[in-house]
Amino acid sequence: DAKTTQPPSMDCAEGRAANLPCNHSTISGNEYVYWYRQIHSQGPQYIIHGLKNNETNEMASLIITEDRKSSTLILPHATLRDTAVYYCIVRRSQETSGSRLTFGEGTQLTVNP
Amino acid sequence: EAGVTQFPSHSVIEKGQTVTLRCDPISGHDNLYWYRRVMGKEIKFLLHFVKESKQDESGMPNNRFLAERTGGTYSTLKVQPAELEDSGVYFCASSQFRNTEAFFGQGTRLTVV
Numbered sequence: 001d002a003k004t005t006q007p008p009s010m011d012c013a014e015g016r017a018a019n020l021p022c023n024h025s026t027i028s029g030n031e032y033v034y035w036y037r038q039i040h041s042q043g044p045q046y047i048i049h050g051l052k053n054n055e056t057n058e059m060a061s062l063i064i065t066e067d068r069k070s071s072t073l074i075l076p077h078a079t080l081r082d083t084a085v086y087y088c089i090v091r092r093s094q095e096t097s098g099s100r101l102t103f104g105e106g107t108q109l110t111v112n113p
Numbered sequence: 114e115a116g117v118t119q120f121p122s123h124s125v126i127e128k129g130q131t132v133t134l135r136c137d138p139i140s141g142h143d144n145l146y147w148y149r150r151v152m153g154k155e156i157k158f159l160l161h162f163v164k165e166s167k168q169d170e171s172g173m174p175n176n177r178f179l180a181e182r183t184g185g186t187y188s189t190l191k192v193q194p195a196e197l198e199d200s201g202v203y204f205c206a207s208s209q210f211r212n213t214e215a216f217f218g219q220g221t222r223l224t225v226v
Binding site: 032034038042043044045046049091092099100101102103104105 | 117144146148155156157158161169172204206208211212214215216217218219220
């Protein structure tokens with residue numbers, strides 16, 4: 001699976017948008033971009049994933065560049081409960097291939113009051 | 114709908130003893146994964162079941178670890194004999210298909226003393 005690069009930490013003011021970047025310059029055409037987060041002492045939580053197009057759900061938006069070498073996770077109105085480590089993961093899409101998630105160090109997002 | 118359930122939430126055992134961790138996946142999810150995070154390290158993949166079959170066990174650290182999923186429902190991960198370096202948090206996850214999002218349990222914190 002392609003390696004991802006994320007900043008180790010970011011801060012965001014409560015109520016503002018949090019934009020978390022991720023570089024995945026070696027991503028291949030059959031690999032999705034997944035985002036998970038881990039709130040302290042809990043299990044990783046799925047947020048969103050995408051292949052080429054931008055995606056939005058009730059938690060976040062995912063913006064993937066046209067060349068697919070980077071992406072940004074957007075939390076539109078961050079709350080204190082969004083403080084967590086955010087992981088950007090590249091994962092193969094084929095049904096028949098391995099489907100493990102390869103976690104890096106992630107980005108520690110701290111939402112401040 | 115119940116999420117992924119892991120038992121126990123915490124376990125403290127002495128070096129050389131045996132511990133068995135249990136994971137109940139989301140009902141209907143054929144894919145079950147084990148991951149772990151040891152102190153100061155990243156979350157690492159251990160193995161992947163599809164129903165009762167081991168699809169990928171390349172992440173299992175050594176033969177002291179035995180995972181089973183009899184009947185394709187819940188899974189157990191046994192560590193025998195436990196060593197100090199086995200201390201960490203063990204996560205279980207499940208997904209409906211191999212290439213769909215995986216949902217994680219809250220983890221079992223294992224401490225070997």
